Amino acid sequence: MQVVVPFAATEPKTRLADVLTPAERTVFARAMLADVLTAVVEAGHEPTVLATAPLDPATLDLEADVRDAVSVAVDERPLTEAVNARLPERGDDDPVAVVMADLALTTAGALEALFSAAADVAVVPGRGAGTNALVVDHPEFRVDYHGASYLDHREIARDVGATLETVDSFRLGTDVDEPADLVEVLVHGTETDRAPARLREFGFELERTDGRVTVARLEESRPE
Ligand SMILES: Nc1nc2c(ncn2[C@@H]2O[C@H](COP(=O)(O)OP(=O)(O)OP(=O)(O)O)[C@@H](O)[C@H]2O)c(=O)[nH]1
Numbered sequence: 001m002q003v004v005v006p007f008a009a010t011e012p013k014t015r016l017a018d019v020l021t022p023a024e025r026t027v028f029a030r031a032m033l034a035d036v037l038t039a040v041v042e043a044g045h046e047p048t049v050l051a052t053a054p055l056d057p058a059t060l061d062l063e064a065d066v067r068d069a070v071s072v073a074v075d076e077r078p079l080t081e082a083v084n085a086r087l088p089e090r091g092d093d094d095p096v097a098v099v100m101a102d103l104a105l106t107t108a109g110a111l112e113a114l115f116s117a118a119a120d121v122a123v124v125p126g127r128g129a130g131t132n133a134l135v136v137d138h139p140e141f142r143v144d145y146h147g148a149s150y151l152d153h154r155e156i157a158r159d160v161g162a163t164l165e166t167v168d169s170f171r172l173g174t175d176v177d178e179p180a181d182l183v184e185v186l187v188h189g190t191e192t193d194r195a196p197a198r199l200r201e202f203g204f205e206l207e208r209t210d211g212r213v214t215v216a217r218l219e220e221s222r223p224e
C-alpha cells in the first residue's frame, strides 16, 4: 500500500489564526505532520508527503528510522487535483491511502484498522462531513475534497460502482481545524506526541468549566 500525506507547507492552518501566530501555526502543523508520519511508519509503511512546496524531512522532528522512510513529492496544484494524480489507475495493483497531516491523534493501531478494510474505498469521515483518511483500491474512484466531501465520496463511489466502507475511528476522525479542536490534542495526545508538547510550550492548557472543557492560553505566553 502507498500512503500519501497531503501537507499545505506554506500558510498552514489558517483557521487557527485567532489563537496562533503564523510562525506558531507552521510549528504546530509540522508537529502534527511528524506525529502522523511516525504513526504511518509504525504501521509498517513508507509515507510520501504530498507537499505544496519543498520540504526537507531532516527539518522535521522525526526519529532517524522514520525520517529515512519518508519521501516528499511537491505538487503545487490544489488538494483534489494533487491527490487524484496519485490514486490507482487501471492495471495498478497497489491500493493508495490518503491520510491528512492534521490528524494529531493518529496511532499505528488506528491506521491498521483503516488499512485492513476490505472495500474498494474505505473512508474515515471527519467532523462536519469532511474526509480525514481514505484507502482507494479502485481504478476509477477520484476524490473531491472540501465541503461535505464524505457525502460526495460516497456518491462518487456509487457512481463508479466501487464498494465503500465507512471506518469508525475517533483518533482518525479528529482533524484539528479550529481552536476548539485543540482540546482533543491536549486530552488524547500521548507523552511522546509532538503536537501536544508544542501546544503546552505555547502556553495552552485545558480549562475546566461547568460546560464543555476548553483550552486557554497563559497570559504571559500570549504573543504581543
Ligand atoms: N498537497 C496539498 N495539501 C493540502 C492542501 N490544502 C490542504 N492540504 C492538507 O490537507 C489536509 C486538510 O487540510 P484542511 O484542513 O482543509 O486545510 P489546512 O490548510 O490544513 O487548514 P486551513 O488553512 O485552516 O483550511 C491537511 O493535511 C493540509 O496540510 C493543498 O492545496 N495541497
Ligand SMILES: C[C@H](OP(=O)(O)O)C(=O)O
Residues within 6 Å of the ligand: 126, 129, 130, 131, 132, 144, 145, 146, 147, 148, 149, 150, 177
Ligand atoms: C480536506 C477537506 O478538509 P476540510 O476543508 O473539510 O477541513 C475535506 O475533508 O474535504
